[in-house]
Amino acid sequence: MRDFLPEDVRRRQYVIGVIADVYQKYGFEPLETPAVENIETLLGKYGDEGDKLIFKILKRGEGEQTGQADLALRYDLTVPLARVVAEHRGQLPKFFKRYQIQPVWRADRPQKGRFREFYQCDVDSIGSRSMLVEAELLASAADVLKRLGFNDFRIVINHRQLLMAILRDSEVPVERYSEAIVLMDKMDKLGRDGVRAEFEEKGFDAAVSNRILNRLGAEYRTDWLDWIERDLTLLGEDGRKGIDELREILRLSESTSAGSHLRIEPSLARGLSYYTGSIFEIRVADLAGSLGGGGRYDKLVGMFSKQDVPACGISLGLERILVVMGERNMFPESVVSTPADVMVVQWFANRTNMYLAFATELREAGLRVELYPESPIEDGKKVGDKQFKHAAARGIPFVAVIGGDELAHDTVAIKNMKTGEQKSVARADVVKWLNS
Amino acid sequence: MRDFLPEDVRRRQYVIGVIADVYQKYGFEPLETPAVENIETLLGKYGDEGDKLIFKILKRGEGEQTGQADLALRYDLTVPLARVVAEHRGQLPKFFKRYQIQPVWRADRPQKGRFREFYQCDVDSIGSRSMLVEAELLASAADVLKRLGFNDFRIVINHRQLLMAILRDSEVPVERYSEAIVLMDKMDKLGRDGVRAEFEEKGFDAAVSNRILNRLGAEYRTDWLDWIERDLTLLGEDGRKGIDELREILRLSESTSAGSHLRIEPSLARGLSYYTGSIFEIRVADLAGSLGGGGRYDKLVGMFSKQDVPACGISLGLERILVVMGERNMFPESVVSTPADVMVVQWFANRTNMYLAFATELREAGLRVELYPESPIEDGKKVGDKQFKHAAARGIPFVAVIGGDELAHDTVAIKNMKTGEQKSVARADVVKWLNS
CATH class of the missing domain: 3.30.930.10 (Bira Bifunctional Protein; Domain 2)
Known part of the structure; x- marks a missing residue:
């Protein structure tokens, strides 16, 4: 069996x-x-x-x-x-x-x-x-x-x-x-x-x-x-x-x-x-x-x-x-589909609530969203790369990052994992952009 | 269990x-x-x-x-x-x-x-x-x-x-x-x-x-x-x-x-x-x-x-x-749905192939179709009523009949099982009519 x-x-x-x-x-x-x-x-x-x-x-x-x-x-x-x-x-x-x-x-x-x-x-x-x-x-x-x-x-x-x-x-x-x-x-x-x-x-x-x-x-x-x-x-x-x-x-x-x-x-x-x-x-x-x-x-x-x-x-x-x-x-x-439409990165270690709220927003709009579960800080060092590797390993097509720049301008950086292209999208437009 | x-x-x-x-x-x-x-x-x-x-x-x-x-x-x-x-x-x-x-x-x-x-x-x-x-x-x-x-x-x-x-x-x-x-x-x-x-x-x-x-x-x-x-x-x-x-x-x-x-x-x-x-x-x-x-x-x-x-x-x-x-x-x-969108009646005992072809036509157009399985003649007598009772018992909303008139004019008589209303529809329009 x-x-x-x-x-x-x-x-x-x-x-x-x-x-x-x-x-x-x-x-x-x-x-x-x-x-x-x-x-x-x-x-x-x-x-x-x-x-x-x-x-x-x-x-x-x-x-x-x-x-x-x-x-x-x-x-x-x-x-x-x-x-x-x-x-x-x-x-x-x-x-x-x-x-x-x-x-x-x-x-x-x-x-x-x-x-x-x-x-x-x-x-x-x-x-x-x-x-x-x-x-x-x-x-x-x-x-x-x-x-x-x-x-x-x-x-x-x-x-x-x-x-x-x-x-x-x-x-x-x-x-x-x-x-x-x-x-x-x-x-x-x-x-x-x-x-x-x-x-x-x-x-x-x-x-x-x-x-x-x-x-x-x-x-x-x-x-x-x-x-x-x-x-x-x-x-x-x-x-x-x-x-x-x-x-x-x-x-x-x-x-x-x-x-x-x-x-x-x-x-x-x-x-x-x-x-x-x-x-x-x-x-x-x-x-x-x-x-x-x-x-x-x-x-x-x-x-x-x-x-x-x-x-x-x-x-x-x-x-x-x-x-x-x-x-x-x-x-x-189409049958061999990915586990999520987008993965949300945790850029700042102390902002998990904000990332979770963003993921919730996307889920409510109908998207399948993976939120990286762990903090980007390990032994005092940033481990951002691990997160992108995880998205790639799971075959998730897009990764969404809200870092310092994005926070300041109310935008989200979205990386296309296939092409490597990165694009800055207004936070209010993310759902529309990912669905298009 | x-x-x-x-x-x-x-x-x-x-x-x-x-x-x-x-x-x-x-x-x-x-x-x-x-x-x-x-x-x-x-x-x-x-x-x-x-x-x-x-x-x-x-x-x-x-x-x-x-x-x-x-x-x-x-x-x-x-x-x-x-x-x-x-x-x-x-x-x-x-x-x-x-x-x-x-x-x-x-x-x-x-x-x-x-x-x-x-x-x-x-x-x-x-x-x-x-x-x-x-x-x-x-x-x-x-x-x-x-x-x-x-x-x-x-x-x-x-x-x-x-x-x-x-x-x-x-x-x-x-x-x-x-x-x-x-x-x-x-x-x-x-x-x-x-x-x-x-x-x-x-x-x-x-x-x-x-x-x-x-x-x-x-x-x-x-x-x-x-x-x-x-x-x-x-x-x-x-x-x-x-x-x-x-x-x-x-x-x-x-x-x-x-x-x-x-x-x-x-x-x-x-x-x-x-x-x-x-x-x-x-x-x-x-x-x-x-x-x-x-x-x-x-x-x-x-x-x-x-x-x-x-x-x-x-x-x-x-x-x-x-x-x-x-x-x-x-x-x-909507959860307690019916087993079929329409039931096709067998009006003439010797035309099963024609009714089956009609049912196939509707199924290919995406409809869920019940075809009454048995002949309408039992011991030499018509038993058409039994068929309508079967549709009613299974909660099928429409019944489609192709009898003599309909054969002559290439139409289908469609009965709404809730209202009892009956309507003659051109055979080519049946799918559109049932979907509307």
Whole structure:
């Protein structure tokens, strides 16, 4: 886990600001949940691998001796959202559209763009089964990436129910569906032969894995939907729904910024166990792993209440976006801003009150002002130069000096730290001069 | 720990925005640290009571069986700052001024304005022993409160070294100083007699506790500094320093917004064990406990490195500020904003693409747009009314309809949800019309 020094925080705040602004344009409202959830809320939602990565908190009092954990750090923002929807249903509109930008924690081995504490930027629509939900979620994510300067991202989509139909038709035993899904999802990393080897290693019948691999077809083959529709012996209700919904998402996305980035990826499966329909992932070539992902999870809210509520969402990974933006130098110059517009020097040791009053004057006029904190006299000697060095080191563009001359004429000497130029400005005009 | 629904989040963001903006005016830079720290970083910094309230995280793997904790949730933002300063000293300017607005966790019993997860809004100056640091910290906190609409707050200050001199001169045994400090700090809650009873209960000599209580004088007696200076038999170096520094803070604050709110409070002691000099607390009459507090801690950084670094800070409690602002109705109307500027109705079931394209058009022009997610046909019947009800329930001020007439004439019917008025606007003029 990492500390973020001022320049890091400014970059993070810039990206978060763009994300929140775009999400708001789509009518999403902000939600925040606590970092800590009851441990039962989290366990059993993410699959076995996920459960192992949850940070668990010791019960207070006696629990500290017995080692019992009753709380845990949230692992994602989707399960807490489902809990909130179940708990506060009466206070929320029928169609609840929320965004949430908060940290989550996973006891994972860190790698490029992956940390044990990281921010997810989630946007979810609750209450509707319409594929317009999917289309708007993908459009908002695409808008975010375009606003940040990305043009080369790919959004790959697929459908869990179509995957189920393929597994069934390929004669995978029902009890091994989730295992097979995890293997299919590795196509992106391991390639066709790698996945075939893993299927073999896990003891799947060669005929079965061949049938599956044939059906996952070439990547991004746009006619794959037509082909799989014909190829499956028994399409089934789930296969039908998967194909129809994917076609509808593609059709609706024609009018949005996501459209030209969108591809079907037959092997996309997503690891988390709570997805029930469409699934998506956003990728760029220079990052292993994805910039974001999501999907539909119509059964998750029902795990916290008696009633299922349809839901779909997408999550952008802040750290991964920052890593790629950093490597590609994508931050606008204005983001790396200075800590202050001007620094006020303490010229006379016994006039701190006057300098403080001057700084207050500038602050009240809206300027960000650093006042050098210490006296210019040390062991009886003037140390004025130190102050200019401090301003330079902090990247403050102007330094304001009120010395003897300036006091006498009610002026301020202002030094431009970039050019070295110095100018005498009437005290009443300083704000106007600095703002110009 | 609580969920924050959209209206709560907007209020929180408003207050956080004001705080960050004011802190920036004083040249403070943003810092963020991880929620989770190594457990040794936190233990032994807050006193025995504090240590008990730290949430501890189970070690992964084998640790889960043995109940061993290696990490903990941060308890405040000051100790993490001291760790950061010790760790990143080379990357930070000599005078490092940072603000940090993040949650902290304490396994405390919840009460009014006090929660187990809560946000601290901290501002700290590292590297200078000058009392100008204190003056600017108090001024920034006062500016925040004034910008939020508070006028009746009191800032009480005192000095740990002066308290030490009083304890010594009152003949408290050295090993009982910290115990006596905790008791003195209760004057605000228990009153003089209550504190006297506690001193007795803990077995302090009556003559000793009498001497202490006499010296704590009446609250807010402005001439207390002069009086205590004369009254102490042996002022000592620490007492001298305490009195001089308090006088300097009062003098410098004359030129700031904190000045008129500032009082010396002889019994103010603050619970945390890391303070070494000036201490402060901000109070309003209608809240038990404080809106914020802080002080100087010149020895804390030294606990993480070989070198002491002077440091001073103040922390505002976001939740307490929100509680009082809520009770006093202090939020500007603009804060409780609607989730969207306009909702686009789906009039024809088979034209979703057209409505989505229209919504995209408005969003690109900067408007926040809700598009009703579902088809207006359910079981073969029009359900147009539901859409207007949804807009009303979410407080969206305008609804835009493109029906048959509008399609024919390239117009949009816009309904004002407050007045019920409906107007036909040329499609090309909708953005201008909604923005006016």
